[in-house]
Structure formats: C-alpha cells, structure tokens
Amino acid sequence: MAFRAFFALPAEKFVNSAGQATNAIYGFTSMLVKLLRDEQPTHIAVAWDRSEPTFRHEEYADYKAGRAETPPEFPGQVGLLQELLGLIGVTSLSVAGYEADDIIATLAVRGLDRGMEVLIASGDRDTFQLVGADCTVLYPGKSLSDLVRMTPEAVEAKYAVPPERYRDLAALVGEKSDNLPGVPGVGPKTAAKWLAKYGSLDELVARADEIGGKAGQNFRDHLDDVLRNQRLNRLETDVDVGLDVAEMTLGAWNRDGVNLLFDNLEFASTLRDRLFAVLGESEAAGEAADVPDEGFAVELVEVAPGGLAAWLAAETAAGARTGLAVEGTWGRGSGDVVRLAVAAPSGRAVCLDPARLDPADEAALAAWLADPASPKALHDAKGPMTALRARGWELAGLDSDTAIAAYLAMPGRRNFDLADLCTRYLGRELTESGAEGAQLTLDLDGVGDDQEAQRRALATRALATLELALALDAELARRGADGLLRDLEIPLAGVLSRMESAGIAADLDYLHALEEEFAAAVRQAVDEAHRVVGREFNLGSPKQLQQILFDELGLPKTKRIKTGYTTDADALAWLAAQTDNELPVILLRHRDQTKLRTTVEGLIKTVAEDGRIHTTFNQTVAATGRLSSADPNLQNIPVRTDAGRRIRRAFVVGEGYEYLLTADYSQIELRIMAHLSQDEALIEAFQSGYDFHAQIAARVFHLPVDRVDGEARARIKAMNYGLAYGLSDYGLSQQLGITPKEARVLMEDYFAHFGKVRDYLEAVVARARRDGYTATMLGRRRYLPDLNSDNRQRREMAERMALNAPIQGSAADIIKLAMLRVDRALRENGLASRMLLQVHDELVLEVAPGELDTVRELVVEHMSGAQELRVPLAVSVGVGPNWHDAAH
DNA sequence: TAATGGACGTA
DNA sequence: CGTACGTCCATTAT
Numbered sequence: 001m002a003f004r005a006f007f008a009l010p011a012e013k014f015v016n017s018a019g020q021a022t023n024a025i026y027g028f029t030s031m032l033v034k035l036l037r038d039e040q041p042t043h044i045a046v047a048w049d050r051s052e053p054t055f056r057h058e059e060y061a062d063y064k065a066g067r068a069e070t071p072p073e074f075p076g077q078v079g080l081l082q083e084l085l086g087l088i089g090v091t092s093l094s095v096a097g098y099e100a101d102d103i104i105a106t107l108a109v110r111g112l113d114r115g116m117e118v119l120i121a122s123g124d125r126d127t128f129q130l131v132g133a134d135c136t137v138l139y140p141g142k143s144l145s146d147l148v149r150m151t152p153e154a155v156e157a158k159y160a161v162p163p164e165r166y167r168d169l170a171a172l173v174g175e176k177s178d179n180l181p182g183v184p185g186v187g188p189k190t191a192a193k194w195l196a197k198y199g200s201l202d203e204l205v206a207r208a209d210e211i212g213g214k215a216g217q218n219f220r221d222h223l224d225d226v227l228r229n230q231r232l233n234r235l236e237t238d239v240d241v242g243l244d245v246a247e248m249t250l251g252a253w254n255r256d257g258v259n260l261l262f263d264n265l266e267f268a269s270t271l272r273d274r275l276f277a278v279l280g281e282s283e284a285a286g287e288a289a290d291v292p293d294e295g296f297a298v299e300l301v302e303v304a305p306g307g308l309a310a311w312l313a314a315e316t317a318a319g320a321r322t323g324l325a326v327e328g329t330w331g332r333g334s335g336d337v338v339r340l341a342v343a344a345p346s347g348r349a350v351c352l353d354p355a356r357l358d359p360a361d362e363a364a365l366a367a368w369l370a371d372p373a374s375p376k377a378l379h380d381a382k383g384p385m386t387a388l389r390a391r392g393w394e395l396a397g398l399d400s401d402t403a404i405a406a407y408l409a410m411p412g413r414r415n416f417d418l419a420d421l422c423t424r425y426l427g428r429e430l431t432e433s434g435a436e437g438a439q440l441t442l443d444l445d446g447v448g449d450d451q452e453a454q455r456r457a458l459a460t461r462a463l464a465t466l467e468l469a470l471a472l473d474a475e476l477a478r479r480g481a482d483g484l485l486r487d488l489e490i491p492l493a494g495v496l497s498r499m500e501s502a503g504i505a506a507d508l509d510y511l512h513a514l515e516e517e518f519a520a521a522v523r524q525a526v527d528e529a530h531r532v533v534g535r536e537f538n539l540g541s542p543k544q545l546q547q548i549l550f551d552e553l554g555l556p557k558t559k560r561i562k563t564g565y566t567t568d569a570d571a572l573a574w575l576a577a578q579t580d581n582e583l584p585v586i587l588l589r590h591r592d593q594t595k596l597r598t599t600v601e602g603l604i605k606t607v608a609e610d611g612r613i614h615t616t617f618n619q620t621v622a623a624t625g626r627l628s629s630a631d632p633n634l635q636n637i638p639v640r641t642d643a644g645r646r647i648r649r650a651f652v653v654g655e656g657y658e659y660l661l662t663a664d665y666s667q668i669e670l671r672i673m674a675h676l677s678q679d680e681a682l683i684e685a686f687q688s689g690y691d692f693h694a695q696i697a698a699r700v701f702h703l704p705v706d707r708v709d710g711e712a713r714a715r716i717k718a719m720n721y722g723l724a725y726g727l728s729d730y731g732l733s734q735q736l737g738i739t740p741k742e743a744r745v746l747m748e749d750y751f752a753h754f755g756k757v758r759d760y761l762e763a764v765v766a767r768a769r770r771d772g773y774t775a776t777m778l779g780r781r782r783y784l785p786d787l788n789s790d791n792r793q794r795r796e797m798a799e800r801m802a803l804n805a806p807i808q809g810s811a812a813d814i815i816k817l818a819m820l821r822v823d824r825a826l827r828e829n830g831l832a833s834r835m836l837l838q839v840h841d842e843l844v845l846e847v848a849p850g851e852l853d854t855v856r857e858l859v860v861e862h863m864s865g866a867q868e869l870r871v872p873l874a875v876s877v878g879v880g881p882n883w884h885d886a887a888h
Numbered sequence: 889t890a891a892t893g894g895a896c897g898t899a
Numbered sequence: 900c901g902t903a904c905g906t907c908c909a910t911t912a913t
Contacts, residue, residue: 541909542894561894563910568895595896598907624903626899633905636898644897669899669902725901734900796900804902808899812903840899840903891912899903 002028002081003074004123004140011073013424016266017410017479018772019785021073025081026427030271031121031147032090035138036278039119043111043248046085047103048078048094055097056232063232064178080265087258088279089251091243098239101126105235108135110245121147125170126233131155131163160192168201171229172219180229184218201230253279263478268471270427298463299348300456308350309364312374315344321375321399323349323466325458326384332606332631333500333614335387339455343462351455354391366393375399377469379418379461382493382619386501395494400469404489407620408481409472411782416620422464425471480779488778489619492816495823495835496617496627503612504634504836504844505654507882511604514646518597525590532583539590542567548583555579596643603650606632612654617838624805625780625812627838635839637883648884651844657833658849660886663859663877664842667692668811669724672777675869676806677760681753686871693717699753700746719750723757724807726800761803768802776809777867778817814867815841821862831855844883852879 005027014023035041056063082092093103101124108130111118118135120127127137131152138147148154155163172191174182183191194211198204204211205227208220219226255276262272303311316322323343328336343349352365368374369388376395378384380403385395403416406425476482530536533552537544545567549555556578558571565571569588576584606613615634617627629635637651638644653660665671670692674682685695690705697716698705718735719727733743751758768774769788773781782805786798819838822845826833832848833855843863847855856877864873878888 538909540907543910563893566894591896595907599897602906618904621905622903626903628904629898630905633898636896636905638897640898664899722901725903727901730900732901740900793900800901801903808903811899842899889913892910894909895907897904897906 001031001121001123001140002078005031006071006074006077011071013420015785016264017781017783018264019783020080020265021077022080022265022267024074024077025084025265026267026271028081029084029275030427033271033274033278035119035121035147037274041119041250043116043245044250045091045093045107045243045248047100047107048082048092049100050094050096050098052096054099054102055236056099060180060228060232062179080261084258084261087261088253088275091248091251093241093243095239095241098236100124102236102239103241105130105237106239106241107245107248109237114245116245125166126235128155128159128163128166129233129235131166159188161195165195165200167230167233168195168204170233171201171226174225174229175233178232180232181222181225182229183215183222183226185215186218190215201226250279266475268425268427296460296463296467297347298343298456298459299346300459301348301350303350303361305358306360308352308358308361309368311350312342312364312368315346315348316374319373319375320345321377321466321469323462323464323469324376324378324384325462325465326378326387327454327458328384328387330383330387331616332608333386333503333616334390334608335383337384337387337391337393339458340384341455341458341462343459343466345466347463349459349462351459370394370396372396377402377465379403379421379465379468380416380620381490382497382500382617385494385497389497389501398490398493400473400485401490401493402465402468402472403620404493405469405472405476405485408485408489408780409475409479411625411780412623418461418464418468421468425468425475426464479781481781484778484780488813488816488820491820493619495819496619498823499835499837500614500616502834502836502846503608503610503614504846504883505612505652506603506607507650507652508604508607508611511600511607511650514650515597515600515604518593518600518643521593522590522597525586525593529583529586529590532581532586539587540594545587549575553581553583555581555584592641592643596638596647599638600647600650602632603647613651615837622812623782625776625782625809625816626840627812627816629837629839634837639887645884648887649882651883653881654846656848657846659847659852659879659881660836660883661833661845661847661852661855661859661877661879662842662883662886662888663845663863663875664839665811665815665863666874666876668814668841668873669807670720671869671871671873672807672810672814673724673757673760674871676777676810677754677757678870679754679756679760682757683870689872693720696720696750696754700749715746716750719746723761724804726761726803764806765799765802774802774805774809776806776813778810778813780809780813782809811841814873815843815863818863818866819843821866822859825858825862826855829854829858831858844886847879 002024006024009023009027011021011023014026015021085092094100095103101122104120104122104127108118108120112134119138120130120135121138123140128150131137131150133152137150139150141148152163155166159166159169161169169188169191172182172186173188174180194204195201198207205223208223211219258275324340326337326340328338337354339351339353341349341351357365370393374397376397377400378398379401381395381398381401388395402418402421406413406416406421473482476485526539529539533548537548543563546564549567550557550565555575558565558574569591572584572588603613608614613632613634615629616631617629619627621628638647651660671686674686681699685692688695693713693716694705694708697708697712700716701708701712715736719732722732729740729743729747732747733740736743764774768784772785773783775781784798784802786794787802789795789798815838819835822843823835831851831854833845833851835843835845837844843859845855845859860875860877863875867873876888878886880886
C-alpha cells in the first residue's frame with residue numbers, strides 16, 4: 001500500500017526542504033487514517049516485505065526477476081513510516097524469508113480462528129485467496145482513497161471463480177510482476193471457463209488431454225509453469241510472527257513525537273488533525289469528531305449596499321487577517337480588476353464587483369485596502385497590486401504573500417500555484433473524489449460561465465490564501481525566514497509594482513533605425529554564407545550547420561553534444577582558426593547580428609502606448625534570491641560590444657524628467673566573499689581603494705603593484721570571479737588558454753596567499769552538506785539535497801551551487817535592501833525622481849528636474865549603507881540622457 | 889500545438 | 900569540467 005501511495009502521489013510535490021521524499025508516507029498515512037475512521041478496528045497490524053530473499057526465491061530463482069528497479073525515493077520512506085506507526089501505537093511486523101502477504105495470511109487465519117472479522121488492505125491480488133464470509137480484502141481502486149471491498153461475491157463477480165479457486169486462476173493466467181508466466185493465450189476469461197467446467201486446477205491437470213484447441217495444447221506444454229505458479233502463489237498461513245493477535249490492539253500514542261515527525265516531514269496541519277482526530281476516537285470511543293477532510297468551507301455572504309464597512313469591521317475585529325483574492329488582468333505595469341473577494345477567518349467571504357459597487361461601499365473598500373492596520377494575505381500580490389493601482393486603489397497592510405512565502409520556503413521550486421500549494425501545505429489533494437457538495441474547485445477556468453460559481457471560486461481562493469498564509473507563517477518561522485518575508489520581500493513587491501508601472505522610456509524611431517541596420521547586416525551574412533556553401537540553407541538551424549560544416553565541408557569535429565557536434569560561438573571561433581574556409585567567421589557575424597536584431601525587434605514589440613517599456617520583475621524565480629526580468633527581459637540588454645551598447649541608447653529619459661542615473665555596486669560579489677571569508681589580505685585590498693585585481697595579482701606573483709601587467713591582472717581577475725562560482729582547474733585553464741596543470745599551479749599560488757578564502761569555500765560546502773542548505777547573510781536558504789548524491793556529476797554540480805549561492809544570494813539580499821532604502825528615501829524627501837530598473841548589481845533611476853544632486857547623494861548613501869560589511873560597499877554612479885550615456 | 893534543446897544576451 | 904537567469908529559433912513529440 002505504501003508502494004501504491006508512492007506511485008499515486010507525485011514525488012516532486014512531496015519533498016521536504018531537506019530533500020526527503022514524503023509521498024509514500026503521506027499517502028499511506030492518509031489511507032490509514034481513513035481506514036481507522038471508517039472501519040474502527042479493534043486490532044490492527046501492518047506487515048512489511050523485507051529485502052532478503054524469501055522461500056519463494058529459494059524455490060524459483062527467477063521469482064520477481066526483471067522487475068524495474070525500486071525508485072530511490074521509496075526505500076528511505078519505509079523507515080520513517082515504521083517510525084510513525086510506532087508513534088501512533090500500530091504494530092509493525094516483518095519476518096525474514098517471508099513476504100508481507102504471508103504475515104497477513106497468518107494473522108488473518110488466526111483472527112478468523114478467534115471468531116474475528118478480518119479486513120485486509122493490500123494491493124496484492126494473491127490475498128484474494130483469503131477472502132471468505134468473515135474476511136474481506138480492501139483492494140485499491142481508481143484512486144488511493146477508494147478501496148474496493150472484495151467479498152466472496154465481489155471476487156466471483158470479477159473473476160467468475162470463487163475465492164478458493166482464485167489461486168488456480170492466477171496460476172493459469174500467470175503474474176507478470178512476479179515473473180510467473182502463465183499459459184500463453186490464456187487470460188482470466190479462458191481460465192475461469194476451464195475452472196467452471198472442471199471444478200479445480202487439480203481436476204484440470206488430471207484431465208489435461210480433454211482440453212481442445214490451441215490453448216489446450218499450450219496448457220499441456222506449460223503444465224510445469226502452472227503448477228509452479230500454484231505452489232508459489234499460495235500464501236503461508238503459519239509464519240512465526242512472534243506476537244499474538246490479541247496483542248495487536250491500538251496502543252498508546254505519542255502526540256509530541258508525531259508532531260515532531262510531521263514537522264520534520266513538513267506535513268501541514270490537515271493530515272495531522274485528521275490523524276489526531278481518529279486517534280482520539282480510538283482512545284475515547286464514541287466521541288466522534290467530525291473532521292472535514294476536503295474543500296474549503298467558504299460561506300459566501302451577500303452584504304447589503306452600504307454595509308461593507310460594517311461587515312469588514314465585524315469580521316476583522318481585533319486586527320484579524322483576511323485573505324484577499326483578485327480576479328482581473330495584469331502585466332506590463334498595468335491591469336484591471338474584474339472582481340475581488342475578501343475572506344475572513346470565520347470562513348465567511350464577500351465577493352465584490354468594483355464596477356457595480358455602491359459609492360459608500362467603494363469608499364469603504366478603498367479605505368480598507370489602503371489601511372496598513374488591516375492585515376491581508378494575498379497570493380502573488382504584485383500583479384493584483386498593479387491592477388488595483390490602475391483603478392486608483394492603493395494596497396497596504398500586505399501581511400503575507402503566499403507565493404513569496406512558499407518561494408522562501410522552497411526557493412528551487414518552479415511554480416507556486418495556489419492550488420499546488422494547498423495540496424502541499426493544506427493536504428486537500430486526496431479528497432478529490434470525496435463527499436459531494438463540500439468540494440469546490442480552485443480552478444478559475446474550470447467553472448465555466450456561471451457567475452455565481454466564479455464568485456464562489458474566487459471566495460474560495462481568498463479563503464485558501466488565508467489558510468495557506470497561516471501554514472506558511474509556521475513554516476517560515478521554523479526557518480527563521482519570517483523577517484525576510486515581512487521586512488524585505490513583501491515591501492519589495494510594492495516597490496517592484498511601481499517600477500513596472502513606471503517603465504522606461506524608449507526612443508522608437510531610433511529602435512526602428514537600429515533594427516533595419518542589423519537586419520541588413522544579417523541579410524548580407526546570409527548571402528555570403530549561401531555563396532560560400534554554394535546553395536541556400538538555414539543559418540539558424542544547428543542541424544543544417546552540422547551537416548554542412550562537418551559532413552559536406554569535412555571540417556574538424558568540435559565538442560560532442562546530444563545532437564552531434566556543437567556549433568556554438570567558441571567552436572566556430574576555433575574552427576575559423578583551424579581552416580581557411582570563411583564560413584565560420586560569416587556564421588559568427590550572422591549570430592551576432594541576428595541576436596542584436598531579435599533583441600531590438602523584441603523591444604519594439606513591447607513599447608507601450610505611453611512610449612515606455614514596462615518589464616515584469618519576477619520575485620519567485622531565481623533559486624539564489626535574485627530578481628528576474630521578463631517580457632521583455634531588461635536584465636540582458638547587450639553591453640559588452642560596441643554594436644550591443646548602441647541598443648542601450650534607445651532607453652532614454654522620459655518626458656518631465658531630466659536624466660537617467662545608473663548606480664552600481666562595484667565587485668559586490670568579491671566584496672561579499674572577502675567579508676564572509678574574513679581573509680585579511682583580501683579585506684585590506686578592498687580597503688585600500690586601489691585596483692583590486694592588480695593588488696591581488698601583485699601578491700600572488702610577488703611583484704610591486706605597478707609592475708603587474710595586463711596579462712597577470714587578467715589571470716587573477718578570472719580567478720577571483722571564478723572562485724565565487726566553484727571554478728575548477730580545468731575551467732580556469734579553458735578560460736585563460738593555459739594547461740590545467742598551469743591553472744592548478746596558479747590556484748595553489750593564489751591560495752598560498754589567501755588561505756582563508758579556501759577555508760571559507762570548503763567550510764561552506766561542508767556545512768551545506770551537513771545542514772542540507774546554504775544561507776545568505778540575511779538567512780535566505782537554498783536547499784541542495786544533491787550534495788549527498790551518489791552521482792558524481794550531480795554532487796559536484798551541487799557543490800558549485802553551494803559555493804555560489806551564499807555569495808550571489810547575499811548580493812541579491814543587499815541590493816533588495818538598498819532598493820527599499822532608496823525608495824523610502826525618495827518618497828520621504830518628496831522627490832519626484834523614481835527607480836525604474838534593477839539589473840542585479842545596478843539600479844536605473846529617472847531623475848526629475850533639479851533633483852540630480854540630491855538623488856545622486858541619496859542613492860549612494862542608501863546603496864553603500866544597505867549592509868555593514870568588513871569592506872566598503874563601493875557604488876559608482878553615472879548620469880546621462882540615455883542608459884548608454886549614463887554608464888560610467 | 890506543446891515541449892525540448894541549442895545558442896547567447898546579461899550580472 | 901564556474902553561478903544565476905530569459906528569449907529566440909528549429910526540431911521533435913503529441
């Protein structure tokens with residue numbers, strides 16, 4: 001049953017933050033709760049298979065051979081499940097040399113002997129042989145929670161043989177999963193027909209000659225197999241289980257132990273409550289607790305016009321938090337609200353249509369939304385916040401954002417759907433096919449055009465958000481991440497919302513001119529390439545390129561990739577050096593120009609009515625804590641090449657403003673590494689204020705700083721940055737064009753002077769391996785279960801992530817702090833200047849007329865002062881009419 | 889039509 | 900065989 005649960009629940013949704021899979025534990029426990037509740041057994045035991053071979057293996061060496069490997073996530077859950085059973089007072093049994101079913105059969109027979117009524121919950125059909133008047137098998141049906149009662153009638157109805165003949169039927173048909181082949185061409189129908197005619201397998205064997213047809217011949221040919229199957233599928237009923245049935249009553253249970261285990265497994269309260277409820281029943285029978293195990297019991301209330309203020313006041317007395325769900329559209333810095341629902345802790349909720357709101361109610365709603373003293377929980381609030389602002393409503397009092405909270409708890413997760421999180425934290429996923437009525441879908445699209453259903457769905461969402469926020473509060477408190485949510489990420493959502501709405505002005509005419517220029521360059525490259533090859537082909541197709549370069553032109557092979565040989569820029573540059581053929585150079589130019597053209601085209605497409613480009617900042621994507629930017633991505637606008645930098649001229653200061661100002665942290669990640677490692681030499685290099693890389697090079701190569709040449713500085717610069725990424729000697733050698741051995745020597749020289757850096761890096765990985773996660777300066781965690789992987793590639797990958805995550809993540813923490821400080825300072829000083837973009841270590845601001853000096857000073861102060869480090873946090877600032885000229 | 893993989897832009 | 904992203908395009912799978 002645990003194995004069934006394992007496959008019934010998605011493993012990726014049931015992993016705790018230490019990387020422990022929990023789906024089998026969750027599913028099994030859930031089934032057990034249902035069994036205890038519905039069947040109220042007086043005695044109960046759970047039997048387990050063991051890993052040792054059984055008597056069946058001794059008799060038939062290939063027993064269960066050819067089975068797929070047990071998924072690695074499963075075995076680790078068995079011990080935890082047994083621990084849980086121990087805590088709740090349920091007997092666990094296993095006996096060497098026997099399968100769980102033999103133990104079950106033994107207990108069943110002994111129970112029946114005592115006149116007990118016996119229930120067997122098993123996913124193994126062999127147990128059907130035990131079915132009788134007082135023995136029923138509960139066999140998993142369509143879903144986990146659906147157990148089919150296999151009574152004698154049910155067995156007969158399904159297999160057309162009585163339970164005592166089931167073994168015969170199974171022997172004839174065979175059992176694939178046990179590697180017991182049956183008679184070819186004989187399925188349950190034929191087998192049942194024969195058994196009906198001859199009465200039993202023994203009789204069938206005795207009269208084998210009489211059976212006609214191809215199947216009959218097959219039966220005679222495979223008689224040995226059938227008889228072996230029949231011997232092996234008999235369940236042993238006299239196993240020495242070491243315990244009497246009478247001892248298998250539900251024992252005392254350990255509430256604290258269960259709580260602790262559930263906390264570790266990160267199971268939310270629902271399953272725990274259900275379990276406690278049934279255990280409570282077993283202690284004091286008759287006192288049935290009615291625990292709803294599904295849906296959200298929302299009570300959608302209609303408030304009379306003008307009554308909203310009173311309703312809100314009554315429901316949120318004593319500052320209770322509410323759940324708020326908004327339906328509408330948002331993106332690219334704007335949006336609209338179609339309706340919104342407010343759910344209170346009582347389970348009551350209202351659903352409001354802003355367009356049809358009584359004026360008094362509208363005022364009440366606006367005031368309530370803007371009231372910082374009215375705590376609200378939303379799921380992914382930034383979008384709704386933007387949409388509300390587009391209607392003139394400010395949102396304040398954001399007390400929890402369940403998407404961000406879940407991100408802080410599980411920063412590596414891909415999506416943070418409300419429905420998925422409800423599954424994960426509130427455990428409603430097993431109740432899909434349960435009681436009627438109470439169930440409400442969370443899927444807004446799935447409810448059709450029924451207005452009332454949509455209102456209910458939104459109200460349900462609001463209540464779900466409220467309940468989820470509570471579960472996540474506890475989750476984050478346990479991690480010490482509640483401050484990160486409350487003081488950093490939630491306020492940042494508001495700042496980002498306003499940045500998105502502001503957008504950045506674009507010079508459309510200039511962009512169009514650029515596009516044409518890049519397009520012409522692309523066309524020329526295409527023509528040249530076609531001419532060189534002698535026919536037309538698609539330069540954008542890696543597959544066609546491989547064909548031409550390696551097959552037709554016979555150029556030397558590059559690095560292998562899944563689909564053949566790579567045609568990436570490094571490889572093309574290498575090819576260009578290997579051959580006289582001009583094609584690789586043309587292809588490189590084509591790649592460059594194509595990339596620039598598509599970047600410009602993408603930007604043009606996203607210029608809004610107001611002449612500005614409004615990106616969307618995602619706060620829950622990057623596993624390290626960084627922001628990301630999408631639609632369009634303004635964090636990857638070219639800057640390294642001249643041609644690329646020209647694109648930055650298209651980002652200009654908007655009407656009513658005087659300058660764009662950029663401010664960036666210089667070498668923030670290296671400074672963080674110096675701070676965290678506490679390496680005195682590194683710290684000193686930063687404190688002196690001179691060229692950092694040159695100073696480090698001087699130490700490594702034993703030269704005065706002014707004698708360090710460009711080559712030496714470049715090597716050390718690559719090394720400095722590489723260290724923060726878990727660079728290997730091989731990687732360093734590739735980057736510097738030296739041999740791995742030389743790179744190795746260089747690294748040794750480096751660490752000879754900066755030993756604490758090595759100590760720090762090693763300690764980070766060791767600690768992460770022990771704790772299961774890394775942490776940034778503000779306590780933002782990243783979980784890396786692969787640090788203990790048996791797979792070397794995965795493990796080393798995780799080690800590099802562990803090296804980088806605290807550094808990159810701390811930098812992300814710091815600039816987020818800086819953004820809050822800058823934003824607050826701008827507003828408190830009544831300045832019209834505003835923040836527009838964040839590019840990981842850089843902020844772009846739009847400066848209002850006459851505010852330049854104030855803003856420059858304020859930005860530097862709040863960025864460099866965002867976090868106290870052992871080294872200065874240097875910030876450099878540039879000002880200009882466009883993003884390019886504002887560089888420094 | 890959706891998913892995947894290669895390639896490449898940024899910090 | 901350094902990290903973190905998002906987007907475009909071609910190709911493959913459904």
